Amino acid sequence: MAAIVPRISRAAPSLGGLTRATPRVLSGGALALRAAGVVLLRTHSVNKSQPRYMSSRPSPPAQHDVTQTPAGGILPEFDLSGKVIIVSGGAQGLGVVQAEALLEAGAIVHVLDRQPEPPAGSIYQKVAQRARAELDTSLFYHQVDVRTGVNNLNSIVEEIAEKHGRIDGLIAAAGIQQETPALEYNAADADRMLGVNVTGVLMTAQAVARQMTRLGSTGSLVLIASMSGTIANRGLICPVYNASKAAVIQLGRNLAMEWGVKGIRVNTISPGYIVTEMVQKLFIEYPEREIEWPKQNMLNALSKPEDYRGAAVFLLSDASRFMTGADLRIDGGHAAW
């Protein structure tokens, strides 16, 4: 199975490299803020290095002084150095690849997953080793079921916040999939699907937002939805999965509305088909899908987990500081015909 999962990070361009290619200029955003009379102040909040905007008019909560470009020319808005970010479902698949992107951008990452810690030789352990040896940061693992272990989930997230004195973000990627025709779906399976994909995401976002609220800090939460939350997938019989992902998109909007006043942003990512272990198993059972699915989008291709690295760093960082309540659909144009 591992052999057919796309390679992570080493083949992909580093985010640092990508951002370094951008010329060192004062960003348009910074100029606009200066023109608007916005003053950047250091605060006494949890992270003393994080400035906040003070203005007589409403302005987005920012955590980065965009006028200060660090040495090397990296766009400062994308820098996650020192930020503490939780990734649920990060033992494998999309979650572990997004975790690696966050580590490359400087974050400390804590993975929550219902599986026991992945063994030596797994992609997760390779990423953890790379974090220590190459990236000068850390990847931590916590076994918890986001649906059935809610008390445990809250304790773990509180411990993380206590350990670092801060918590800055979340990617809620834990999710399950089930293919069953609607006429045959039983209530227990439907409850399980909605329980993990909707209630589990809500409980995870709630646990993180509670700690941000307790610490008086701002942050960014990203919920992994799917293009299946917007469309019915041709020939893929997943009525409850699709309903669960529509619920995630809507949940994101409501959480954004409730928590925006606290400076906590909430957005969703809606991927198209990603060739992860989950999808690779389907291709063994239904080989025709590997041929048909790419034809259903405008790029005539299937995506890899690496295709969502930039989106993860963008949404978790100050680069997206005025963005909340949005769904970032990245599907090769599948839903845009």
Ligand SMILES: NC(=O)c1ccc[n+]([C@@H]2O[C@H](COP(=O)([O-])OP(=O)(O)OC[C@H]3O[C@@H](n4cnc5c(N)ncnc54)[C@H](O)[C@@H]3O)[C@@H](O)[C@H]2O)c1
């Ligand atoms: N693969 C795709 O084509 C695709 C497309 C769109 C959206 N997504 C979404 O992306 C996310 C990641 O998918 P993936 O393809 O990497 O799947 P995956 O099965 O490879 O990974 C999912 C991870 O979530 C964990 N998990 C599942 N239930 C959990 C629970 N109750 N508590 C804690 N952890 C739990 C699993 O152990 C696993 O590590 C999911 O939300 C999925 O719905 C996937």
